Amino acid sequence: MGRKLKSALFSTLMLSGFFFLSGVIEGSVGGFSIVVLFFAAVGNFLYGIPVSFLSDILTRKLMKLRFIVAGFIHILFGFLTAFVIEGLGVFAGICSLLFFLFEELQRKNRSQHKVKRKTIFINGIITISLFSLGIYGLWHSMGTNSEKETNQIYLIPSGYEGSIVVYYDVSKEPPLKKEGKFSVIPVKVEKLEALADTDIEQYGITLTSTPMNDEGATINDKYYYVDETGKRTEIDQYCTSYGSNGSFSADDEKEIQYRTLQITKTNCSEQFYLNGKDIYYTQMDEVHDYWRNKISEEN
Structure with missing residues (x-):
């Protein structure tokens, strides 16, 4: 023994x-x-x-x-x-x-x-x-x-920093386009009234009718800043922080799934990559509360 x-x-x-x-x-x-x-x-x-x-x-x-x-x-x-x-x-x-x-x-x-x-x-x-x-x-x-892979390309307006939420399987929204095996996620930057006059007023959002069928898969995503001419600049992985997946039921009992992400341009580090930034989590909560209610009302 x-x-x-x-x-x-x-x-x-x-x-x-x-x-x-x-x-x-x-x-x-x-x-x-x-x-x-x-x-x-x-x-x-x-x-x-x-x-x-x-x-x-x-x-x-x-x-x-x-x-x-x-x-x-x-x-x-x-x-x-x-x-x-x-x-x-x-x-x-x-x-x-x-x-x-x-x-x-x-x-x-x-x-x-x-x-x-x-x-x-x-x-x-x-x-x-x-x-x-x-x-x-x-x-x-x-x-x-x-093994399943996420295989997504995020196209993010140049210079944006903050949280991003992608809502899947949302009725009347366009499906995601494909580039080879990758799904292209065009991120829009909008303002949230609840966060007006704060440093986190602007947030990233994408809504699509495409289902999220790769939950739990290995992350194999690419991230790019896109300028006004459409030029892409790849974002270093240490400037990204993968968030969480989740879902909620709309009023018609349809299950809406979502994925969250954080992006930074000025605080890229292993610490950010692993843990993100607290203020962006606060922003994400506010954004999610707003869109969960909005999507539920529209459905």
């Missing part, structure tokens, strides 16, 4: 440490490594250890093939978690490989037949690594083919 506890701890610290060092190199040390540490610890101690005991039971009578079969079991169960935690399944697969290798290293150090065991160990690592790469490639390919 002690060997398995050490293996769980080692693989947890290795994975979270990798993301911590990556953050240090990129100059953006944040909470992601802590998130990885938490979920890796839960997975390794509550799932990895039982899987390891199962592997011991299933490979107890094997000799030379024990290492490869045990590795297969660990990696397989690691990648099976992709059906539950989806995109995080690759981390589980990596953890399972680290867990297994560290446990085998401890087992090897206690073996008296070091030369023979060393050969089996090296060959096993190569086999397991190739198997892991193959499983990951297959899983990634399946995920890429089946």
Whole structure:
């Protein structure tokens, strides 16, 4: 049991440490490594250890093939978690490989037949690594083919800063035009009387009869400032902050869905990208209250 506890701890610290060092190199040390540490610890101690005991039971009578079969079991169960935690399944697969290798290293150090065991160990690592790469490639390919993407192009009047709300499936509004696989969202800047004489009086709005059929999909959007001549200037991702999706029922009981977004030109940063700006959330609430009532009355 002690060997398995050490293996769980080692693989947890290795994975979270990798993301911590990556953050240090990129100059953006944040909470992601802590998130990885938490979920890796839960997975390794509550799932990895039982899987390891199962592997011991299933490979107890094997000799030379024990290492490869045990590795297969660990990696397989690691990648099976992709059906539950989806995109995080690759981390589980990596953890399972680290867990297994560290446990085998401890087992090897206690073996008296070091030369023979060393050969089996090296060959096993190569086999397991190739198997892991193959499983990951297959899983990634399946995920890429089946994963939904938002695929939207936002066209925003030049220089605008503030919140943007897009309302979908609104009767009598025009459908979104397409550019290849992307839907084009033309944002209009309007003024809200409730926010008159404030810095957030102007807001961005788009209404369309096109349904929002990609809720929960991977964000694959593009953002452009558009001047009076129609020239587009791409907006850096750190000048955007993706908001939330939601819906409400109009008076005719029709479900109206919406998506929110924040844009800045003067405060672009990782902080804005991740959290947005409080004053824009206040603006968004006022805008949404106004349009929810207006759309409900018109429908």
